[in-house]
Amino acid sequence: MDRRSNSMIPNENQFICKLVAGSHLYNLNTSQSDIDKRGIYLTNSLPYLFGLENDDVVQSKDSNNDDYSYFEASRFIQLLKKTNTNSLEVLFAPKESFLLLTKDFELIRKHRMQLVDSQRLLYSSLRGYVNSEIKLALGERTGKLGGKRKEALDKFQYSYKNVSNLIRLVYQMRKFLETGEYPLQLEGAIRDQCLKIKTQPEKYSLDDIKKIVEEVRLDAESIEDKIHLVFDAQLASCLMWEIYSKKFSKLSS
Numbered sequence: 001m002d003r004r005s006n007s008m009i010p011n012e013n014q015f016i017c018k019l020v021a022g023s024h025l026y027n028l029n030t031s032q033s034d035i036d037k038r039g040i041y042l043t044n045s046l047p048y049l050f051g052l053e054n055d056d057v058v059q060s061k062d063s064n065n066d067d068y069s070y071f072e073a074s075r076f077i078q079l080l081k082k083t084n085t086n087s088l089e090v091l092f093a094p095k096e097s098f099l100l101l102t103k104d105f106e107l108i109r110k111h112r113m114q115l116v117d118s119q120r121l122l123y124s125s126l127r128g129y130v131n132s133e134i135k136l137a138l139g140e141r142t143g144k145l146g147g148k149r150k151e152a153l154d155k156f157q158y159s160y161k162n163v164s165n166l167i168r169l170v171y172q173m174r175k176f177l178e179t180g181e182y183p184l185q186l187e188g189a190i191r192d193q194c195l196k197i198k199t200q201p202e203k204y205s206l207d208d209i210k211k212i213v214e215e216v217r218l219d220a221e222s223i224e225d226k227i228h229l230v231f232d233a234q235l236a237s238c239l240m241w242e243i244y245s246k247k248f249s250k251l252s253s
Contacts, residue, residue: 010041010070016243017105019098021089022067026168027185028194037068038090040076040105042247049074049244073108073243077236083121085129085169091115092182104243111235118177118229126173130166130220134213137162138206152201158209160201164194166213170220180227 022036023029043049069086071079079087091112095101108115135141139153149159171190176182186194197204197212204212 010043014041014044015039015070015100016042016073016102017090017098018100019090019093021086021093021097025089025093025097025184026194027187027191028164028168028198030195030199034067037099038086039068039070039100040073040090041070042104042244043072046248048072073104074240077108077115077240080115081117081231081233081236083117083125085125088116088121088182089184092176093184097184107243108239111232111239113180113229114232114235116229117231118225118227120231121173122177122223122225126170126220126223130170130217133162133166133169134217137166137213138210156201156204157206158201158204160197160204163209163213164198166216167197168194170216170223174219174223176227177223178226 018037018039019025020035021038023033024035071087076087076090080091091109132141136149137159139158149161152159152161167190168186171186172183
């Protein structure tokens with residue numbers, strides 16, 4: 001469902017970054033994979049910046065039938081503070097993933113390690129995600145499952161896409177929280193496992209999958225925060241001030 005009407009979609013000159021996300025970003029895409037685009041834009045609305053209008057998220061499909069999610073910049077920063085994983089992926093995506101990367105977003109990326117709360121990420125976001133994803137993968141909660149995933153549950157008794165997502169994210173979060181490196185593009189054995197589950201689900205019984213997700217759950221619980229990052233709200237505010245003051249000074253000149 002669209003979060004806003006097409007008439008409200010930001011103009012191209014409002015964007016400070018765009019990238020291809022999802023399976024293409026993780027190096028897990030197949031010939032059937034959808035294109036998932038994400039972007040960060042600067043609003044032209046001063047009332048929005050002062051909390052007098054809602055103008056922060058655009059979600060729909062474009063003319064090529066590709067999915068897209070666009071976030072206003074200050075909303076993006078708020079999501080980073082909450083350790084939203086989709087926002088973290090935009091922040092840490094490799095340069096070659098970007099379709100557009102401006103100096104404004106480069107400035108944000110320069111300070112990315114100061115825009116993450118690793119304790120919150122470990123003890124709240126990650127563990128909450130793992131428990132939720134396990135329930136989705138095993139069909140214990142189907143409210144957020146689309147048609148393809150419900151079809152997979154009927155056929156295989158588990159959602160292979162959710163299992164693959166679960167394995168991927170726990171692997172990425174372990175690497176990040178222990179080393180500070182965010183391996184968004186998977187390689188080697190972990191990529192092979194995720195792709196096999198995604199493309200050959202018939203080779204795994206429900207018991208096989210239950211063992212895998214239990215191992216992943218235990219793995220997630222054993223992760224330690226070794227980087228001890230703290231979200232710097234003062235810095236985040238200064239970044240938004242610098243970017244937006246420059247934008248509105250141009251609009252008023």
